[in-house]
Amino acid sequence: METPPPFIREGEGLASHVRFRVGGPADFFCVAHDLDMLQEAVTFAKNKHIPSFILGEGSNLVVQDGGIRGIVIRLGKGFKEIRIEGEKLYAGCAAKLPRVCHHAARKGLQGLEGLVGIPGTVGGAVIMNAGAGESAACNALESLTVLEKGGGVRKLGREDFLFSYRKFQWVDGTPLHERILLEACWRLQPASSALLTETIKKALALRKKTQPIAAASAGCVFKNPGSQTSAGRLIDEAGLKGMSIGDAVISQQHANFIVNKGNACARDILALMAQVEKTILHTHGISLEREVCVVGETDCK
Ligand code: EPU
Numbered sequence: 042m043e044t045p046p047p048f049i050r051e052g053e054g055l056a057s058h059v060r061f062r063v064g065g066p067a068d069f070f071c072v073a074h075d076l077d078m079l080q081e082a083v084t085f086a087k088n089k090h091i092p093s094f095i096l097g098e099g100s101n102l103v104v105q106d107g108g109i110r111g112i113v114i115r116l117g118k119g120f121k122e123i124r125i126e127g128e129k130l131y132a133g134c135a136a137k138l139p140r141v142c143h144h145a146a147r148k149g150l151q152g153l154e155g156l157v158g159i160p161g162t163v164g165g166a167v168i169m170n171a172g173a174g175e176s177a178a179c180n181a182l183e184s185l186t187v188l189e190k191g192g193g194v195r196k197l198g199r200e201d202f203l204f205s206y207r208k209f210q211w212v213d214g215t216p217l218h219e220r221i222l223l224e225a226c227w228r229l230q231p232a233s234s235a236l237l238t239e240t241i242k243k244a245l246a247l248r249k250k251t252q253p254i255a256a257a258s259a260g261c262v263f264k265n266p267g268s269q270t271s272a273g274r275l276i277d278e279a280g281l282k283g284m285s286i287g288d289a290v291i292s293q294q295h296a297n298f299i300v301n302k303g304n305a306c307a308r309d310i311l312a313l314m315a316q317v318e319k320t321i322l323h324t325h326g327i328s329l330e331r332e333v334c335v336v337g338e339t340d341c342k
Pocket residue numbers: 172173174175251259260261262263264265270271272273274277294295296297332
């Protein structure tokens with residue numbers, strides 16, 4: 042049997058690694074601080090014939106109560122660098138998106154300021170094309186450096202990926218989990234740093250006013266069903282704010298947020314989501330599509 046390298050832990054609880062604070066253990070878990078460690082973890086998974094799952098900040102995830110089979114890999118220190126070359130901004134995929142947005146604004150580069158309130162890593166934001174208002178992570182994205190399944194590092198350009206509202210895909214059809222994002226490069230526009238900083242201040246203030254940003258949650262649970270229709274508004278209109286199952290509750294501040302008051306488990310959150318879906322189908326005739334990713338197993342091993 043393959044013995045894991047020392048930096049790979051067994052049976053790591055995942056609740057402390059995700060913002061919803063729910064979820065069972067990963068069979069194996071590691072933080073890969075550089076490319077060598079990452080390749081070692083990937084090779085371990087390959088030799089052991091187990092799946093691997095790349096975890097960012099877990100800010101858009103429901104990890105189910107049975108945890109994740111296989112290995113969960115987080116990118117660490119060596120993947121957090123941010124650098125600027127002319128109008129291009131490069132960020133390691135473990136860098137926090139808000140940090141990247143602040144950095145761009147300070148350097149007088151426009152294009153990322155609208156994303157400043159989105160919690161999560163660069164990698165997570167790209168792979169889900171995270172967004173707020175008109176801004177989306179992939180809009181100004183120029184290229185991505187990736188680790189291929191075969192072990193090679195490659196740079197892929199805009200012609201290699203497609204994106205739309207909260208969706209990212211590779212043109213050649215490679216499944217998302219088969220290419221690990223290492224670094225993103227955005228092409229930005231020069232602008233006044235003072236103005237960008239002001240835009241950021243306003244965006245953060247608005248988010249604080251309208252969303253439960255300090256609570257344990259995964260942000261908006263459902264996609265907006267159309268560009269003019271907010272899922273939050275529909276859920277609010279249906280009178281569901283405050284509805285709860287266990288410690289999972291629909292936020293009073295923004296109805297598209299489910300908040301973990303403390304001891305919710307994934308089952309509570311999923312049951313509440315199903316209840317919302319059923320109600321909105323009944324009241325508005327609309328099938329809400331989930332924005333959060335649900336991963337892992339319902340039951341323990
Ligand atoms: N509204 C309500 N009740 C609510 C929530 C919203 O009536 O409980 C109304 C608001 O008053 C407003 C309209 O619905 O008139 C739109 O609300 P908001 O500006 O909050 O935007 P949203 O469409 O609900 C989207 C994104 C958010 C992003 C905000 C701000 C989705 C699913 N949600 O929300 O993204 O932060 O715009 O840009 O696209 C996320 O992706 O996790 C997320 C939170």
